[in-house]
Amino acid sequence: MAQADAARPLRKDAQINRERLLEAARELFAAKGLDVTLNDIAHHAGVGVGTAYRRFANKGEIIDALFEERLQAVEAVAREALDEPDPWLALTSYLRRTLRMQFGDRGLHQIMDDPTLGDERINDVRVRIAPLIVELVERAKTAGAIRDDFAPTDVTFIQSAMAPIMDSTRDVAPDLYERYLTFILDGIRSDRQVSLLPAPALSSAITHSAMTRKRRSRSAT
Amino acid sequence: MAQADAARPLRKDAQINRERLLEAARELFAAKGLDVTLNDIAHHAGVGVGTAYRRFANKGEIIDALFEERLQAVEAVAREALDEPDPWLALTSYLRRTLRMQFGDRGLHQIMDDPTLGDERINDVRVRIAPLIVELVERAKTAGAIRDDFAPTDVTFIQSAMAPIMDSTRDVAPDLYERYLTFILDGIRSDRQVSLLPAPALSSAITHSAMTRKRRSRSAT
Amino acid sequence: MAQADAARPLRKDAQINRERLLEAARELFAAKGLDVTLNDIAHHAGVGVGTAYRRFANKGEIIDALFEERLQAVEAVAREALDEPDPWLALTSYLRRTLRMQFGDRGLHQIMDDPTLGDERINDVRVRIAPLIVELVERAKTAGAIRDDFAPTDVTFIQSAMAPIMDSTRDVAPDLYERYLTFILDGIRSDRQVSLLPAPALSSAITHSAMTRKRRSRSAT
Amino acid sequence: MAQADAARPLRKDAQINRERLLEAARELFAAKGLDVTLNDIAHHAGVGVGTAYRRFANKGEIIDALFEERLQAVEAVAREALDEPDPWLALTSYLRRTLRMQFGDRGLHQIMDDPTLGDERINDVRVRIAPLIVELVERAKTAGAIRDDFAPTDVTFIQSAMAPIMDSTRDVAPDLYERYLTFILDGIRSDRQVSLLPAPALSSAITHSAMTRKRRSRSAT
DNA sequence: TATGAATGAGTGTTCATTCAT
DNA sequence: CATGAATGAACACTCATTCAT
Numbered sequence: 002m003a004q005a006d007a008a009r010p011l012r013k014d015a016q017i018n019r020e021r022l023l024e025a026a027r028e029l030f031a032a033k034g035l036d037v038t039l040n041d042i043a044h045h046a047g048v049g050v051g052t053a054y055r056r057f058a059n060k061g062e063i064i065d066a067l068f069e070e071r072l073q074a075v076e077a078v079a080r081e082a083l084d085e086p087d088p089w090l091a092l093t094s095y096l097r098r099t100l101r102m103q104f105g106d107r108g109l110h111q112i113m114d115d116p117t118l119g120d121e122r123i124n125d126v127r128v129r130i131a132p133l134i135v136e137l138v139e140r141a142k143t144a145g146a147i148r149d150d151f152a153p154t155d156v157t158f159i160q161s162a163m164a165p166i167m168d169s170t171r172d173v174a175p176d177l178y179e180r181y182l183t184f185i186l187d188g189i190r191s192d193r194q195v196s197l198l199p200a201p202a203l204s205s206a207i208t209h210s211a212m213t214r215k216r217r218s219r220s221a222t
Numbered sequence: 223m224a225q226a227d228a229a230r231p232l233r234k235d236a237q238i239n240r241e242r243l244l245e246a247a248r249e250l251f252a253a254k255g256l257d258v259t260l261n262d263i264a265h266h267a268g269v270g271v272g273t274a275y276r277r278f279a280n281k282g283e284i285i286d287a288l289f290e291e292r293l294q295a296v297e298a299v300a301r302e303a304l305d306e307p308d309p310w311l312a313l314t315s316y317l318r319r320t321l322r323m324q325f326g327d328r329g330l331h332q333i334m335d336d337p338t339l340g341d342e343r344i345n346d347v348r349v350r351i352a353p354l355i356v357e358l359v360e361r362a363k364t365a366g367a368i369r370d371d372f373a374p375t376d377v378t379f380i381q382s383a384m385a386p387i388m389d390s391t392r393d394v395a396p397d398l399y400e401r402y403l404t405f406i407l408d409g410i411r412s413d414r415q416v417s418l419l420p421a422p423a424l425s426s427a428i429t430h431s432a433m434t435r436k437r438r439s440r441s442a443t
Numbered sequence: 444m445a446q447a448d449a450a451r452p453l454r455k456d457a458q459i460n461r462e463r464l465l466e467a468a469r470e471l472f473a474a475k476g477l478d479v480t481l482n483d484i485a486h487h488a489g490v491g492v493g494t495a496y497r498r499f500a501n502k503g504e505i506i507d508a509l510f511e512e513r514l515q516a517v518e519a520v521a522r523e524a525l526d527e528p529d530p531w532l533a534l535t536s537y538l539r540r541t542l543r544m545q546f547g548d549r550g551l552h553q554i555m556d557d558p559t560l561g562d563e564r565i566n567d568v569r570v571r572i573a574p575l576i577v578e579l580v581e582r583a584k585t586a587g588a589i590r591d592d593f594a595p596t597d598v599t600f601i602q603s604a605m606a607p608i609m610d611s612t613r614d615v616a617p618d619l620y621e622r623y624l625t626f627i628l629d630g631i632r633s634d635r636q637v638s639l640l641p642a643p644a645l646s647s648a649i650t651h652s653a654m655t656r657k658r659r660s661r662s663a664t
Numbered sequence: 665m666a667q668a669d670a671a672r673p674l675r676k677d678a679q680i681n682r683e684r685l686l687e688a689a690r691e692l693f694a695a696k697g698l699d700v701t702l703n704d705i706a707h708h709a710g711v712g713v714g715t716a717y718r719r720f721a722n723k724g725e726i727i728d729a730l731f732e733e734r735l736q737a738v739e740a741v742a743r744e745a746l747d748e749p750d751p752w753l754a755l756t757s758y759l760r761r762t763l764r765m766q767f768g769d770r771g772l773h774q775i776m777d778d779p780t781l782g783d784e785r786i787n788d789v790r791v792r793i794a795p796l797i798v799e800l801v802e803r804a805k806t807a808g809a810i811r812d813d814f815a816p817t818d819v820t821f822i823q824s825a826m827a828p829i830m831d832s833t834r835d836v837a838p839d840l841y842e843r844y845l846t847f848i849l850d851g852i853r854s855d856r857q858v859s860l861l862p863a864p865a866l867s868s869a870i871t872h873s874a875m876t877r878k879r880r881s882r883s884a885t
Numbered sequence: 886t887a888t889g890a891a892t893g894a895g896t897g898t899t900c901a902t903t904c905a906t
Numbered sequence: 907c908a909t910g911a912a913t914g915a916a917c918a919c920t921c922a923t924t925c926a927t
Contacts, residue, residue, distance in 0.1 A: 015886085038921060040889095049888040051925085060922065131426055148416055152423030158402060161390070162383040169382070181379055185402070188409030195369060195414075202373030205352055235906075236911060259896065270913040275898065277911095456927075457890060480917065491892040496919065498890095573868055590858055594865030600844055603832070604825040611824070623821055623848070630851030637811055637856075644815030647794055678907085701900060703910095712909040714904085723901065 021046040030108025065120045072126040079133035089146040176200040242267040251329025293347040300354035310367040397421040463488040472550025514568040521575035531588040552606040618642040684709040693771025735789040742796035752809035839863040
């Protein structure tokens with residue numbers, strides 16, 4: 002009764018509140034992860050909790066909406082990638098750009114890490130994205146750019162694989178995940194070239210200090 | 223089996239309960255992640271909450287104990303890998319075996335994904351493992367088996383990258399993560415060979431149904 | 444009535460609940476001491492626990508609020524006593540009136556007995572009361588009404604000394620503590636008069652039965 | 665079945681354990697108050713908790729036993745006081761000596777502050793002490809040393825009145841309670857003399873710092 | 886319609902007491 | 907008999923969600 006899907010456009014102020022809530026959620030989720038309370042989100046958005054519950058049935062809903070929005074952006078990127086004439090570049094730029102989108106958003110990471118999150122509407126977007134990815138992959142294969150046993154569904158898993166890396170190195174080596182993406186791409190490209198790595202490996206000293214820092218800040222909470 | 227060595231040996235029944243608690247924790251963490259309550263763990267182990275708190279100072283302690291035990295096993299695998307004469311096999315078998323260990327344990331995933339979890343004892347084990355990995359990687363490089371820009375710290379990140387894949391496909395395609403490990407290994411091997419993939423790609427239909435199933439079982443909880 | 448002044452005024456229903464909680468706390472603290480649970484207080488006030496925690500950050504806060512309110516009343520009594528022209532009457536009426544206030548409130552006793560309870564705000568009130576007492580005592584000394592070696596800080600200790608007496612005789616001889624206050628006042632007055640005791644001594648029979656009754660009602664809890 | 669009263673003497677080792685437990689309880693109660701756990705007491709006594717429960721039905725029992733023992737010592741003091749030929753000295757030395765006994769024992773204070781603690785056996789001792797106090801008071805009255813309206817039951821209340829004073833000043837001014845005892849004694853002596861006070865008043869500065877210190881150490885816990 | 890007050894089940898944790906070893 | 911492991915009710919406190927204003 003409350004949450005209008007795409008149907009029946011929301012009243013303008015309601016729409017504004019919805020937008021504000023999503024923005025607040027994005028910021029807080031990005032900064033502190035999915036555990037922030039709905040109270041915090043609502044206040045960060047400048048509205049009361051009640052309003053949040055008028056726009057979203059529950060906390061999951063707001064997460065879903067955010068994920069949906071993000072996926073819609075992913076969909077857009079996929080469409081743009083299809084405009085790229087070079088099939089290899091099309092595929093890899095899709096990967097690079099969507100991964101960059103995930104980066105810097107703690108909440109989005111959690112979501113991409115945990116496939117149990119997300120609802121039907123999310124799937125709808127996924128369903129729309131799937132054929133675009135199929136197209137990207139098929140073109141690359143047809144062009145002989147990638148190995149033959151590579152499949153479209155592999156793309157998503159590659160994306161999700163970067164999540165833990167981003168998550169644990171965001172502060173100390175923001176580009177590190179691209180290093181591992183490169184390993185993978187070098188593993189699937191047909192020309193067997195060895196790419197220059199876009200980021201140096203993390204030194205064990207940094208690894209250690211980064212982890213210690215995290216632990217500190219955590220126990221402070 | 224883990225802490226009992228150093229401390230004065232627990233009474234037999236206490237030892238049994240300790241074991242039961244760890245086993246219950248492992249199962250529940252594996253099944254539902256680290257958020258399960260200590261109450262659930264205790265009851266799953268067939269003991270009262272108080273008993274859990276007699277054996278472990280707090281929830282973190284039980285996680286640490288589990289992680290320590292697991293990491294000690296990882297350490298053992300690393301040592302065994304060093305006995306393998308073929309440097310490439312040594313490195314890859316270490317990866318394959320430890321990943322297989324992670325598999326099936328949701329909690330272990332979370333722990334390996336989140337370096338803020340775990341205490342000093344955990345770090346001690348990490349510190350012991352690090353040089354073993356360095357050795358594995360150096361040998362492989364010296365033998366010309368892997369690319370020169372590969373670094374020992376890459377090993378851990380590769381491991382963590384498999385986590386979300388395992389996590390989302392455990393039920394429908396348990397071996398799938400090996401497919402992506404292979405992509406990576408093909409990306410770092412010097413001979414530029416293209417390996418046979420150990421698992422077929424997931425069909426998009428399966429992808430969809432798997433996720434839906436997960437969501438169901440979750441909302442049932 | 445207490446904190447609401449400074450902060451933005453609470454919504455009317457919130458204010459009512461706040462009042463109810465304080466009243467419930469006062470009653471239960473009075474009846475059973477400071478160990479009552481916040482759950483009990485909330486339910487006694489006819490609200491849920493959550494409400495109690497919305498109004499007060501923690502159990503200590505509610506105690507502080509109560510104590511502050513009480514101490515403000517004590518402050519008022521001290522100011523009124525200073526209006527009394529007869530210095531002896533001023534001092535003794537302050538003592539009698541404040542002790543009467545303490546009477547019947549087990550929690551207030553505990554608080555006045557234990558200086559470790561109470562926060563900054565409490566101390567602020569204490570700081571405001573201190574000079575008033577100094578004035579009361581100095582006047583009485585100047586007028587030659589009390590012995591010269593009496594000091595302002597003695598007043599508070601005399602008050603606290605009555606606590607255990609009140610506490611143990613509240614039900615059987617509510618005025619008994621005034622008997623001991625009189626002994627003390629007779630010990631500090633300069634004219635060396637012997638006052639008529641305001642309450643007869645407790646017979647040993649009553650002493651015994653009173654204590655037994657208390658023990659009964661306690662073990663029932 | 666377990667706890668032998670005065671009847672059937674305990675086996676020697678049992679007796680020793682009982683003694684040890686009481687001593688441990690006395691020390692811990694004195695040092696930390698009545699809230700210490702029975703576990704701590706047992707371990708401090710060098711025995712297991714189970715043993716403590718074999719000797720005492722529950723925690724209350726051990727408190728009672730302690731109080732009983734203490735009261736027996738009080739009884740002894742009363743008998744000794746009766747040997748004092750000067751009736752005023754007899755009464756006052758009884759008060760001074762028993763108060764000194766209370767002093768330094770946090771647990772004993774709590775017990776004397778809270779008349780709901782203590783059981784039947786305690787009363788038995790009280791019953792034995794009562795006539796001794798009656799005798800002390802009657803002698804003093806007959807000798808014309810104290811006011812006529814003073815009653816034997818007043819003695820106990822005077823004792824209990826000192827408890828909160830001792831408790832709050834133990835660390836900063838151990839003798840302070842004697843100051844207030846003197847006020848009272850000056851209030852009941854017939855000769856209307858004004859005694860030299862055995863302790864100076866607490867300065868308000870000390871009062872404040874003492875309280876602050878207490879609060880500090882408390883919040884540290 | 887927007888607000889934020891109210892709710893209470895649920896969380897980690899403690900401790901008096903019981904009972905198997 | 908002594909031990910200490912086991913128990914679970916109880917506590918202070920949090921937060922997703924509902925509902926009166």
